[in-house]
Amino acid sequence: MSSTQQGVYPGRRLAQIVRLKPEYVAEYKECHSKVWPEVLKQIKDCNIEDYSIFWDDNTGILFATLRYVGNDYEGDMARMAANPKVREWWKMTDGYQTSLVPGAKSSDSEPGWWKPLEEVFYQP
Template structure:
């Protein structure tokens, strides 16, 4: 199964920059474990020091949709998303949160890749 590379963006509320960086310096172990169990590798989040968060990761599993449903079903992950979603502003029309509706983070199209 080929690796699927995914990139996403969301805006960070200016009032939440410090808190967002602090909570990501100490991500809950249950969240990290679920990320691993859902076949996500090389996960990074970058901040442009203005308002945009840019995330990138590799999906190495066989059923992305099923793994994302497993991620959403984890109560600790949903709690984490409740915390972090409140610090962000989605760019996806109709998004209401990470746990429901359209993707909270806007997925980007890959236009170039060189290994």
């Protein structure tokens, strides 16, 4: 019997990209080596699990993957954005990045800063 048949929601898998400015590679890696506890707690409280960010040094692309396990994604993302410490983190890290979303101004506004990707294959 699968976990969904047993009533355990496996989560919604998401992936996003943004470009890291080459002059900020060291700063970006450093801040992510010690993410602020308030930010980590908010991520967990907003039902995000298995969150990873990968970096391609040839293109500068940051590739994020995560699993959302809640029941109200929009509501949880609104709660995330309402946290002043998260917004402070976003302001800092946005300065290290260039969005690939046309018209994006920051992580704290629409359209979103990180470009969502379509999943075209998954082998569990």
